[in-house]
Amino acid sequence: MDLVASLLEGNRLSLARLITQVENRTSEGLAALSELFPSTGRAHLIGVTGAPGTGKSSLVNQLTLAYRQPMKETSGRRKDPLRVAIVAVDPTSPFTGGAILGDRVRMRDLAGDPGVFIRSMATRGSLGGLASATAAVVQILDAAGFDVILIETVGAGQAEVDIARLAHTTLVIEAPGLGDEIQAIKAGLLEVADILVVNKADHPGVEATERALRGMLQLAHPVPHIFHHHGKLERVGTPPVGQIDQCDWIPPILRTVATEGIGIPDLMDSIDRHSQYLRESGEWQRREAARLENELNNLLLEALMSRFRTSMQEAHYGSVLSEVLARQLSPWQAVEVLINGGNR
Amino acid sequence: MSERKIRILIAKPGLDGHDRGAKVVARALRDAGMEVIYTGLRQTPEMIAEAALQEDVDAVGLSILSGAHMALVPRIFELLRANGQGHVRIFLGGIVPDDDIPKLIEMGVSGVYGPGTLTEVIVHDLKNKISSELIG
Numbered sequence: 284m285d286l287v288a289s290l291l292e293g294n295r296l297s298l299a300r301l302i303t304q305v306e307n308r309t310s311e312g313l314a315a316l317s318e319l320f321p322s323t324g325r326a327h328l329i330g331v332t333g334a335p336g337t338g339k340s341s342l343v344n345q346l347t348l349a350y351r352q353p354m355k356e357t358s359g360r361r362k363d364p365l366r367v368a369i370v371a372v373d374p375t376s377p378f379t380g381g382a383i384l385g386d387r388v389r390m391r392d393l394a395g396d397p398g399v400f401i402r403s404m405a406t407r408g409s410l411g412g413l414a415s416a417t418a419a420v421v422q423i424l425d426a427a428g429f430d431v432i433l434i435e436t437v438g439a440g441q442a443e444v445d446i447a448r449l450a451h452t453t454l455v456i457e458a459p460g461l462g463d464e465i466q467a468i469k470a471g472l473l474e475v476a477d478i479l480v481v482n483k484a485d486h487p488g489v490e491a492t493e494r495a496l497r498g499m500l501q502l503a504h505p506v507p508h509i510f511h512h513h514g515k516l517e518r519v520g521t522p523p524v525g526q527i528d529q530c531d532w533i534p535p536i537l538r539t540v541a542t543e544g545i546g547i548p549d550l551m552d553s554i555d556r557h558s559q560y561l562r563e564s565g566e567w568q569r570r571e572a573a574r575l576e577n578e579l580n581n582l583l584l585e586a587l588m589s590r591f592r593t594s595m596q597e598a599h600y601g602s603v604l605s606e607v608l609a610r611q612l613s614p615w616q617a618v619e620v621l622i623n624g625g626n627r
Numbered sequence: 628m629s630e631r632k633i634r635i636l637i638a639k640p641g642l643d644g645h646d647r648g649a650k651v652v653a654r655a656l657r658d659a660g661m662e663v664i665y666t667g668l669r670q671t672p673e674m675i676a677e678a679a680l681q682e683d684v685d686a687v688g689l690s691i692l693s694g695a696h697m698a699l700v701p702r703i704f705e706l707l708r709a710n711g712q713g714h715v716r717i718f719l720g721g722i723v724p725d726d727d728i729p730k731l732i733e734m735g736v737s738g739v740y741g742p743g744t745l746t747e748v749i750v751h752d753l754k755n756k757i758s759s760e761l762i763g
Contacts, residue, residue, distance in 0.1 A: 295680060295681070295710075296680055296710060296711045296712065299680055299681055299682065299683040300683055302683065303634075303683045306632075307631055307632070375662075376657060376658075379657065379658050379659065379660050380632075380660040381656065381657035381658055381659060381660045381661050381662065381663070382657060382662045382663065383653055383654070383657050383663050383665055384662060384663065384664045384665065384682075385664075385665045385667075387664060387665070387666050387667070387678060388665065388666060388667035391666075391667070391670075391674070394671075394673070394674040394677060394678075395673060395674070395677065400681055401678075401681055402681055402682065403662075403664050403682060405632070405662045407632075
Protein backbone atom coordinates (compact mmCIF):
# COMPACT_ATOMS: atom_id res chain seq x y z
CA MET A 284 0.00 0.00 0.00
CA ASP A 285 1.25 3.45 -0.62
CA LEU A 286 2.90 5.23 2.27
CA VAL A 287 0.65 8.29 2.32
CA ALA A 288 -2.60 6.32 2.58
CA SER A 289 -1.18 4.07 5.23
CA LEU A 290 0.21 7.05 7.16
CA LEU A 291 -3.23 8.66 7.19
CA GLU A 292 -4.60 5.42 8.61
CA GLY A 293 -2.20 5.78 11.50
CA ASN A 294 0.51 3.31 10.52
CA ARG A 295 3.62 4.28 12.47
CA LEU A 296 6.07 2.40 10.26
CA SER A 297 4.81 4.29 7.21
CA LEU A 298 5.20 7.53 9.13
CA ALA A 299 8.79 6.66 10.05
CA ARG A 300 9.59 5.61 6.48
CA LEU A 301 8.10 8.72 5.00
CA ILE A 302 10.14 10.91 7.34
CA THR A 303 13.27 9.16 6.09
CA GLN A 304 12.20 9.76 2.48
CA VAL A 305 11.62 13.43 3.20
CA GLU A 306 14.94 13.77 5.03
CA ASN A 307 16.72 12.20 2.08
CA ARG A 308 14.68 14.28 -0.38
CA THR A 309 13.72 11.33 -2.52
CA SER A 310 11.17 11.95 -5.24
CA GLU A 311 8.74 9.73 -3.33
CA GLY A 312 9.19 11.87 -0.22
CA LEU A 313 8.63 15.12 -2.10
CA ALA A 314 5.53 13.74 -3.82
CA ALA A 315 4.14 12.66 -0.44
CA LEU A 316 4.79 16.11 1.00
CA SER A 317 2.81 17.71 -1.78
CA GLU A 318 -0.03 15.25 -1.28
CA LEU A 319 -0.11 15.81 2.48
CA PHE A 320 0.37 19.57 2.51
CA PRO A 321 -3.37 20.43 2.37
CA SER A 322 -3.92 18.47 5.59
CA THR A 323 -1.30 20.42 7.52
CA GLY A 324 -1.70 23.52 9.64
CA ARG A 325 -3.58 21.98 12.56
CA ALA A 326 -0.87 21.17 15.09
CA HIS A 327 0.49 23.54 17.71
CA LEU A 328 4.23 23.77 16.99
CA ILE A 329 6.28 24.41 20.10
CA GLY A 330 9.99 25.12 19.80
CA VAL A 331 12.36 24.33 22.64
CA THR A 332 15.77 25.94 22.40
CA GLY A 333 18.66 27.00 24.62
CA ALA A 334 22.32 26.37 25.28
CA PRO A 335 23.68 22.80 25.48
CA GLY A 336 23.06 21.22 28.85
CA THR A 337 20.27 23.50 30.00
CA GLY A 338 17.86 20.56 30.08
CA LYS A 339 15.91 20.87 26.84
CA SER A 340 15.36 17.13 26.39
CA SER A 341 14.32 16.64 30.01
CA LEU A 342 11.80 19.46 29.69
CA VAL A 343 10.44 18.02 26.46
CA ASN A 344 10.03 14.72 28.30
CA GLN A 345 8.10 16.41 31.13
CA LEU A 346 5.94 18.52 28.82
CA THR A 347 4.99 15.43 26.85
CA LEU A 348 4.07 13.57 30.04
CA ALA A 349 1.88 16.52 31.00
CA TYR A 350 0.16 16.62 27.59
CA ARG A 351 -0.51 12.89 27.87
CA GLN A 352 -2.56 13.33 31.05
CA PRO A 353 -6.31 13.33 30.42
CA MET A 354 -7.51 16.93 30.26
CA LYS A 355 -9.01 18.51 33.36
CA GLU A 356 -12.75 18.49 33.90
CA THR A 357 -12.78 22.30 34.10
CA SER A 358 -13.13 22.51 30.35
CA GLY A 359 -16.50 20.76 30.54
CA ARG A 360 -16.01 17.08 29.99
CA ARG A 361 -12.99 14.90 30.08
CA LYS A 362 -11.24 14.87 26.75
CA ASP A 363 -8.70 12.47 25.37
CA PRO A 364 -5.11 13.51 25.96
CA LEU A 365 -3.39 15.27 23.09
CA ARG A 366 -1.19 13.27 20.74
CA VAL A 367 2.40 14.50 20.84
CA ALA A 368 5.21 14.22 18.32
CA ILE A 369 8.78 15.20 19.15
CA VAL A 370 11.44 16.19 16.65
CA ALA A 371 14.81 16.31 18.40
CA VAL A 372 17.66 17.81 16.41
CA ASP A 373 21.32 17.17 17.17
CA PRO A 374 24.37 18.36 15.22
CA THR A 375 26.04 16.54 12.35
CA SER A 376 29.83 16.41 12.49
CA PRO A 377 31.20 18.85 9.93
CA PHE A 378 34.18 16.52 9.38
CA THR A 379 32.66 13.09 8.95
CA GLY A 380 28.98 13.76 8.23
CA GLY A 381 28.08 11.42 11.08
CA ALA A 382 26.04 12.28 14.15
CA ILE A 383 25.18 10.99 17.57
CA LEU A 384 21.54 11.63 18.31
CA GLY A 385 21.19 11.31 22.06
CA ASP A 386 18.01 13.14 23.00
CA ARG A 387 16.03 9.93 23.50
CA VAL A 388 18.18 9.14 26.53
CA ARG A 389 16.20 11.75 28.51
CA MET A 390 12.85 10.66 27.14
CA ARG A 391 12.62 7.09 28.37
CA ASP A 392 9.46 7.88 30.37
CA LEU A 393 7.63 8.19 27.06
CA ALA A 394 8.40 4.65 25.88
CA GLY A 395 5.41 2.46 25.16
CA ASP A 396 2.92 5.30 24.73
CA PRO A 397 1.20 4.96 21.33
CA GLY A 398 0.16 8.63 21.50
CA VAL A 399 3.79 9.76 21.36
CA PHE A 400 6.18 9.64 18.41
CA ILE A 401 9.82 10.65 18.83
CA ARG A 402 12.11 11.24 15.90
CA SER A 403 15.77 12.25 16.11
CA MET A 404 17.23 14.30 13.29
CA ALA A 405 20.77 15.31 12.44
CA THR A 406 21.35 18.85 11.14
CA ARG A 407 23.17 17.50 8.05
CA GLY A 408 25.21 20.64 7.59
CA SER A 409 22.51 23.18 8.16
CA LEU A 410 23.22 26.05 10.55
CA GLY A 411 20.60 27.90 12.55
CA GLY A 412 19.80 25.12 15.01
CA LEU A 413 17.54 22.97 12.85
CA ALA A 414 18.03 20.63 9.91
CA SER A 415 16.95 21.97 6.54
CA ALA A 416 14.37 19.17 6.37
CA THR A 417 12.91 19.88 9.83
CA ALA A 418 10.09 22.03 8.49
CA ALA A 419 9.10 19.27 6.07
CA VAL A 420 9.28 16.56 8.73
CA VAL A 421 7.06 18.69 10.96
CA GLN A 422 4.54 18.91 8.12
CA ILE A 423 4.44 15.13 7.83
CA LEU A 424 3.79 14.80 11.58
CA ASP A 425 1.16 17.52 11.40
CA ALA A 426 -0.63 15.70 8.57
CA ALA A 427 -0.37 12.47 10.56
CA GLY A 428 -2.68 14.08 13.10
CA PHE A 429 -0.45 14.97 16.05
CA ASP A 430 -1.99 17.80 18.08
CA VAL A 431 1.25 19.09 19.53
CA ILE A 432 4.68 18.95 17.91
CA LEU A 433 7.62 19.71 20.16
CA ILE A 434 10.71 20.72 18.21
CA GLU A 435 13.94 20.58 20.15
CA THR A 436 16.84 22.43 18.52
CA VAL A 437 20.51 21.62 18.81
CA GLY A 438 22.20 23.19 21.82
CA ALA A 439 21.95 26.74 20.60
CA GLY A 440 24.21 29.66 21.33
CA GLN A 441 23.15 33.13 20.39
CA ALA A 442 22.09 33.25 16.80
CA GLU A 443 20.40 29.93 16.15
CA VAL A 444 16.99 31.48 15.81
CA ASP A 445 15.47 29.48 12.93
CA ILE A 446 13.17 27.84 15.44
CA ALA A 447 11.25 31.09 15.94
CA ARG A 448 10.38 31.10 12.25
CA LEU A 449 9.07 27.55 12.44
CA ALA A 450 7.28 27.31 15.79
CA HIS A 451 4.13 29.04 16.98
CA THR A 452 5.45 29.17 20.54
CA THR A 453 9.18 29.33 21.30
CA LEU A 454 10.52 28.36 24.71
CA VAL A 455 14.04 29.52 25.47
CA ILE A 456 15.63 27.47 28.22
CA GLU A 457 18.27 29.02 30.46
CA ALA A 458 20.08 27.56 33.42
CA PRO A 459 21.85 29.27 36.31
CA GLY A 460 25.51 30.13 35.91
CA LEU A 461 25.75 30.45 32.14
CA GLY A 462 26.50 34.14 31.75
CA ASP A 463 26.20 37.63 33.14
CA GLU A 464 23.75 40.41 32.41
CA ILE A 465 25.49 41.51 29.26
CA GLN A 466 24.68 38.12 27.72
CA ALA A 467 21.04 38.78 28.45
CA ILE A 468 20.91 42.08 26.56
CA LYS A 469 22.65 40.81 23.44
CA ALA A 470 20.55 40.29 20.38
CA GLY A 471 19.51 36.84 19.28
CA LEU A 472 18.15 33.86 21.08
CA LEU A 473 16.53 35.66 24.01
CA GLU A 474 14.69 38.04 21.71
CA VAL A 475 12.78 35.22 20.07
CA ALA A 476 11.46 33.78 23.32
CA ASP A 477 7.73 33.66 23.85
CA ILE A 478 8.34 32.00 27.19
CA LEU A 479 11.59 32.05 29.17
CA VAL A 480 12.34 29.06 31.34
CA VAL A 481 15.04 28.99 34.01
CA ASN A 482 15.58 25.27 34.35
CA LYS A 483 17.73 23.63 37.05
CA ALA A 484 16.11 26.11 39.43
CA ASP A 485 17.40 24.08 42.36
CA HIS A 486 20.97 25.10 41.44
CA PRO A 487 22.68 28.11 43.04
CA GLY A 488 22.55 31.35 41.09
CA VAL A 489 18.96 31.00 39.96
CA GLU A 490 18.01 34.42 41.38
CA ALA A 491 20.80 36.16 39.46
CA THR A 492 19.81 34.45 36.23
CA GLU A 493 16.18 35.33 36.67
CA ARG A 494 17.04 38.94 37.59
CA ALA A 495 19.18 39.32 34.45
CA LEU A 496 16.37 38.00 32.28
CA ARG A 497 13.81 40.22 33.99
CA GLY A 498 16.05 43.24 33.47
CA MET A 499 16.38 42.40 29.81
CA LEU A 500 12.61 42.08 29.46
CA GLN A 501 12.00 45.41 31.18
CA LEU A 502 14.20 47.14 28.64
CA ALA A 503 12.07 45.66 25.90
CA HIS A 504 8.73 46.13 27.66
CA PRO A 505 8.97 49.08 30.11
CA VAL A 506 6.46 49.14 32.91
CA PRO A 507 5.87 52.12 35.20
CA HIS A 508 7.35 51.76 38.63
CA ILE A 509 8.12 53.83 41.71
CA PHE A 510 11.27 53.45 43.77
CA HIS A 511 13.39 55.17 46.41
CA HIS A 512 16.42 57.03 45.11
CA HIS A 513 18.59 58.81 47.76
CA GLY A 514 15.57 58.96 50.04
CA LYS A 515 13.31 60.54 47.44
CA LEU A 516 10.42 58.81 45.76
CA GLU A 517 11.09 58.65 42.04
CA ARG A 518 8.38 57.89 39.55
CA VAL A 519 9.38 56.30 36.24
CA GLY A 520 6.61 56.10 33.72
CA THR A 521 6.51 54.32 30.41
CA PRO A 522 7.22 56.29 27.25
CA PRO A 523 4.06 57.68 25.66
CA VAL A 524 2.07 55.28 23.53
CA GLY A 525 3.39 55.16 20.01
CA GLN A 526 7.02 55.40 21.03
CA ILE A 527 7.21 51.79 22.05
CA ASP A 528 5.77 48.82 20.25
CA GLN A 529 2.31 48.09 21.45
CA CYS A 530 2.81 44.59 22.61
CA ASP A 531 0.23 42.53 24.43
CA TRP A 532 2.42 39.51 25.10
CA ILE A 533 5.25 39.92 27.56
CA PRO A 534 7.25 36.70 27.84
CA PRO A 535 6.80 35.18 31.29
CA ILE A 536 9.84 33.86 33.15
CA LEU A 537 9.28 30.50 34.79
CA ARG A 538 11.41 28.34 37.03
CA THR A 539 11.51 24.58 36.55
CA VAL A 540 13.43 21.55 37.69
CA ALA A 541 12.79 19.27 34.74
CA THR A 542 14.32 16.14 36.23
CA GLU A 543 11.84 16.32 39.12
CA GLY A 544 8.86 17.71 37.22
CA ILE A 545 8.81 20.89 39.32
CA GLY A 546 7.22 23.93 37.67
CA ILE A 547 5.75 21.98 34.78
CA PRO A 548 2.05 22.79 35.48
CA ASP A 549 2.84 26.54 35.42
CA LEU A 550 4.79 26.11 32.21
CA MET A 551 1.86 24.25 30.64
CA ASP A 552 -0.46 27.10 31.68
CA SER A 553 1.84 29.65 30.05
CA ILE A 554 1.96 27.64 26.83
CA ASP A 555 -1.84 27.44 26.80
CA ARG A 556 -2.15 31.17 27.45
CA HIS A 557 0.29 31.89 24.65
CA SER A 558 -1.63 29.70 22.24
CA GLN A 559 -4.85 31.49 23.22
CA TYR A 560 -3.15 34.87 22.79
CA LEU A 561 -1.90 33.87 19.33
CA ARG A 562 -5.38 32.88 18.22
CA GLU A 563 -7.21 35.86 19.71
CA SER A 564 -4.76 38.50 18.51
CA GLY A 565 -4.47 37.24 14.96
CA GLU A 566 -0.78 36.61 15.59
CA TRP A 567 -1.29 32.91 14.79
CA GLN A 568 -2.16 33.75 11.17
CA ARG A 569 0.67 36.24 10.96
CA ARG A 570 3.18 33.66 12.17
CA GLU A 571 1.80 31.00 9.81
CA ALA A 572 2.13 33.41 6.92
CA ALA A 573 5.67 34.38 7.89
CA ARG A 574 6.63 30.74 8.33
CA LEU A 575 5.34 29.62 4.95
CA GLU A 576 6.86 32.63 3.24
CA ASN A 577 10.18 31.85 4.89
CA GLU A 578 9.99 28.23 3.77
CA LEU A 579 9.10 29.24 0.25
CA ASN A 580 12.00 31.69 0.12
CA ASN A 581 14.46 29.10 1.40
CA LEU A 582 13.38 26.56 -1.19
CA LEU A 583 13.44 29.18 -3.90
CA LEU A 584 16.93 30.25 -2.94
CA GLU A 585 18.14 26.68 -3.06
CA ALA A 586 16.43 25.93 -6.38
CA LEU A 587 17.73 29.12 -7.98
CA MET A 588 21.22 28.41 -6.74
CA SER A 589 21.20 24.89 -8.08
CA ARG A 590 19.70 25.99 -11.40
CA PHE A 591 22.29 28.75 -11.67
CA ARG A 592 25.15 26.36 -10.90
CA THR A 593 24.00 23.78 -13.42
CA SER A 594 23.53 26.43 -16.11
CA MET A 595 27.04 27.75 -15.61
CA GLN A 596 30.12 26.18 -17.05
CA GLU A 597 32.31 24.81 -14.31
CA ALA A 598 35.41 26.19 -16.04
CA HIS A 599 34.01 29.71 -16.05
CA TYR A 600 33.20 29.49 -12.34
CA GLY A 601 36.64 28.06 -11.68
CA SER A 602 38.41 30.86 -13.51
CA VAL A 603 36.47 33.55 -11.65
CA LEU A 604 37.17 31.79 -8.37
CA SER A 605 40.88 31.65 -9.12
CA GLU A 606 40.87 35.41 -9.80
CA VAL A 607 39.33 35.89 -6.38
CA LEU A 608 42.00 33.68 -4.86
CA ALA A 609 44.67 35.74 -6.61
CA ARG A 610 43.12 38.89 -5.08
CA GLN A 611 42.43 40.26 -8.58
CA LEU A 612 38.68 40.33 -8.03
CA SER A 613 36.81 40.94 -4.82
CA PRO A 614 34.07 38.43 -3.99
CA TRP A 615 31.52 41.19 -4.72
CA GLN A 616 32.98 41.82 -8.16
CA ALA A 617 33.06 38.09 -8.78
CA VAL A 618 29.34 37.81 -8.12
CA GLU A 619 28.75 40.69 -10.51
CA VAL A 620 30.82 38.93 -13.19
CA LEU A 621 29.10 35.59 -12.67
CA ILE A 622 25.57 36.95 -12.65
CA ASN A 623 25.72 39.79 -15.14
CA GLY A 624 28.80 38.80 -17.08
CA GLY A 625 30.13 42.24 -16.14
CA ASN A 626 33.58 43.45 -17.11
CA ARG A 627 36.58 42.82 -14.98
CA MET B 628 21.54 16.22 -1.72
CA SER B 629 19.60 12.96 -1.70
CA GLU B 630 22.44 11.02 -0.16
CA ARG B 631 21.17 8.10 1.89
CA LYS B 632 22.53 8.15 5.43
CA ILE B 633 22.94 4.90 7.32
CA ARG B 634 20.99 5.12 10.59
CA ILE B 635 21.92 2.86 13.50
CA LEU B 636 20.30 2.45 16.91
CA ILE B 637 22.70 1.67 19.74
CA ALA B 638 20.93 0.28 22.79
CA LYS B 639 21.87 -1.38 25.99
CA PRO B 640 19.28 -3.84 27.23
CA GLY B 641 19.49 -5.32 30.70
CA LEU B 642 20.32 -3.98 34.10
CA ASP B 643 24.08 -3.50 34.28
CA GLY B 644 25.43 0.00 33.92
CA HIS B 645 28.54 -0.60 31.83
CA ASP B 646 28.00 1.46 28.70
CA ARG B 647 31.59 2.25 27.80
CA GLY B 648 31.61 -0.24 24.93
CA ALA B 649 28.31 1.03 23.54
CA LYS B 650 29.65 4.59 23.58
CA VAL B 651 32.90 3.61 21.86
CA VAL B 652 30.97 1.87 19.08
CA ALA B 653 28.53 4.80 18.76
CA ARG B 654 31.44 7.17 18.39
CA ALA B 655 33.18 4.97 15.81
CA LEU B 656 30.04 4.75 13.69
CA ARG B 657 29.60 8.51 13.93
CA ASP B 658 33.16 8.96 12.71
CA ALA B 659 32.33 6.69 9.80
CA GLY B 660 29.60 9.12 8.75
CA MET B 661 26.58 7.29 10.13
CA GLU B 662 23.72 8.74 12.15
CA VAL B 663 23.70 6.96 15.48
CA ILE B 664 20.66 7.09 17.73
CA TYR B 665 21.90 6.45 21.25
CA THR B 666 19.22 5.40 23.72
CA GLY B 667 21.20 4.80 26.89
CA LEU B 668 21.02 2.22 29.60
CA ARG B 669 18.40 -0.25 30.79
CA GLN B 670 16.30 -0.58 27.69
CA THR B 671 13.65 -3.27 27.45
CA PRO B 672 13.21 -5.17 24.17
CA GLU B 673 9.92 -3.28 23.71
CA MET B 674 11.66 0.09 24.07
CA ILE B 675 14.35 -0.95 21.61
CA ALA B 676 11.85 -2.11 18.99
CA GLU B 677 9.79 1.05 19.41
CA ALA B 678 12.83 3.29 18.96
CA ALA B 679 13.97 1.26 15.93
CA LEU B 680 10.55 1.81 14.37
CA GLN B 681 10.23 5.54 15.06
CA GLU B 682 13.78 6.23 13.93
CA ASP B 683 13.51 3.98 10.83
CA VAL B 684 16.97 2.56 11.40
CA ASP B 685 18.91 0.13 9.21
CA ALA B 686 20.47 -1.76 12.08
CA VAL B 687 20.35 -2.14 15.84
CA GLY B 688 23.53 -2.61 17.86
CA LEU B 689 23.04 -4.21 21.26
CA SER B 690 25.56 -4.16 24.05
CA ILE B 691 24.90 -7.09 26.36
CA LEU B 692 27.15 -8.05 29.25
CA SER B 693 24.60 -9.77 31.41
CA GLY B 694 24.55 -13.16 29.69
CA ALA B 695 20.91 -12.69 28.75
CA HIS B 696 21.60 -12.50 25.00
CA MET B 697 19.96 -15.86 24.23
CA ALA B 698 16.70 -14.49 25.65
CA LEU B 699 16.91 -10.85 24.57
CA VAL B 700 17.96 -11.29 20.95
CA PRO B 701 15.08 -13.59 19.86
CA ARG B 702 12.61 -11.33 21.63
CA ILE B 703 13.89 -8.22 19.85
CA PHE B 704 13.85 -10.02 16.47
CA GLU B 705 10.28 -11.06 17.15
CA LEU B 706 9.18 -7.50 18.00
CA LEU B 707 10.96 -6.01 14.99
CA ARG B 708 9.24 -8.51 12.68
CA ALA B 709 5.87 -7.81 14.27
CA ASN B 710 6.42 -4.13 13.43
CA GLY B 711 7.22 -4.93 9.81
CA GLN B 712 10.94 -4.32 10.33
CA GLY B 713 12.26 -7.77 9.49
CA HIS B 714 14.92 -6.12 7.32
CA VAL B 715 16.61 -4.42 10.29
CA ARG B 716 20.01 -5.96 11.12
CA ILE B 717 21.00 -6.78 14.66
CA PHE B 718 24.62 -6.85 15.77
CA LEU B 719 25.99 -7.55 19.22
CA GLY B 720 28.81 -6.40 21.41
CA GLY B 721 29.72 -7.26 24.94
CA ILE B 722 30.34 -10.61 26.56
CA VAL B 723 29.07 -13.55 24.55
CA PRO B 724 30.45 -17.08 25.07
CA ASP B 725 31.99 -18.57 21.90
CA ASP B 726 29.51 -21.45 21.96
CA ASP B 727 26.58 -19.09 21.60
CA ILE B 728 27.93 -17.21 18.58
CA PRO B 729 26.89 -19.80 15.95
CA LYS B 730 23.41 -19.98 17.48
CA LEU B 731 23.07 -16.19 17.37
CA ILE B 732 24.22 -16.10 13.74
CA GLU B 733 21.67 -18.82 13.04
CA MET B 734 18.95 -16.57 14.52
CA GLY B 735 19.96 -13.87 12.06
CA VAL B 736 22.41 -11.74 14.03
CA SER B 737 24.70 -10.08 11.51
CA GLY B 738 27.80 -10.00 13.71
CA VAL B 739 29.05 -10.53 17.26
CA TYR B 740 31.88 -8.22 18.27
CA GLY B 741 33.53 -9.06 21.56
CA PRO B 742 36.18 -7.17 23.49
CA GLY B 743 39.24 -6.34 21.40
CA THR B 744 37.37 -6.07 18.11
CA LEU B 745 38.71 -3.22 15.98
CA THR B 746 36.01 -0.64 15.43
CA GLU B 747 37.04 -0.58 11.75
CA VAL B 748 35.79 -4.16 11.47
CA ILE B 749 32.34 -3.22 12.75
CA VAL B 750 32.15 -0.20 10.45
CA HIS B 751 33.30 -2.23 7.46
CA ASP B 752 30.78 -5.03 8.09
CA LEU B 753 27.86 -2.65 8.55
CA LYS B 754 28.68 -0.58 5.50
CA ASN B 755 29.00 -3.70 3.37
CA LYS B 756 25.80 -5.32 4.52
CA ILE B 757 23.64 -2.23 4.53
CA SER B 758 24.82 -0.62 1.33
CA SER B 759 24.41 -3.87 -0.59
CA GLU B 760 20.77 -3.88 0.54
CA LEU B 761 20.29 -0.27 -0.46
CA ILE B 762 21.53 -0.93 -3.96
CA GLY B 763 19.58 -4.15 -4.29
